[in-house]
Amino acid sequence: MNNLYECVISIVNHGFTDLVMEASRGAGAKGGTVISGHGTSNKDVTDFFGVTITPEKDIVLILVPTAIRDKVLAAINAGAGMSTRGMGISFSLPVNDVVGLVKPGEEPAQNK
Amino acid sequence: MSENEVKKPFVSYESTHRLRHLLLVTTIVPSGQSQAIIELNNKNEAAMCVVSMGKGTLPPELHTVLMPTEKREVIFSILREDCWPAYKKQLEERFAVSKLSKGIAYTIPVDSVAGVSIYKMLSNTRMFEKPINSEKKKGRKQDE
DSSP states (O other): OOOSEEEEEEEEETTOHHHHHHHHHHTTOOOEEEEEEEOOSOHHHHHHHTSOOOOEEEEEEEEEEGGGHHHHHHHHHHHHSTTSTTOOEEEEEEEOOEESOOOTTOOOOOOO | OOTTSOOOOOOOHHHHSOOOOEEEEEEEEETTOHHHHHHHHHHTTOSOEEEEEEEEOOOGGGHHHHOSOSEEEEEEEEEEGGGHHHHHHHHHHHHTTOGGGOOEEEEEEEOOOSSHHHHHHHHTOOTTOOOHHHHHHHHHHHHO
16 A cells, blocks of 8 residues: 555653654654543552552654654654653554645645 | 254355445544534534544644644544545635634544444445345346
8 A cells, every 4th residue: 555644643651742752753753633541451450549540641643754654653662662751652554645734845825 | 043943144244235445534623623524524424523632742933833723623533435535625625714724634544343233334324225236136127
């Protein structure tokens, strides 16, 4: 499949999205969007203490050209991977089509 | 099941019906714009929309140029592939209206779904859609 773009998704601990963005910008990505979520893996801890502990997570969506996808993923893994405080996992999904991106060399349309 | 009952051979849905590819459409717009995008989705036969609050990660000096606000809304929707071109055109028109209505959208192909009923729901396929074979038989009868 020949996709021009890929959507890189990073799931990191809450508050560590800066690590992801710094790493991905260093690898050539432009910007991203952060949405909030919470983890589900430590049910035992919740039961033991009798209080609800929900590990807050941030999900970073970054649209990158396919050509730099591997570089971005490697940079995120190094900067915000499991060995860092961000404890992030990253993966990419193929993107068929994109609307609203300003392509390199094109000027953004002048809006009213 | 009683012993007398004859078990029908399993016939997969995709062998008797034409499948339409599904897309997970992610639309990212400034805060407050999601309702209009949901209406666009509904107009283009999207089965479901999920809106999530988000925020941008652009450096502060770029906020005024590209997006006036850092707060964003992310709309995830499932759309049939044949509905995407019309939706894309409408989105392009909407994004060109003003700086406040700018945004991006992209599609991710859906590989599989959990069951025929879920597929029918997500693809907005009518429940009375007939199998391909019955249409062929009907065509043959008309030819005769």
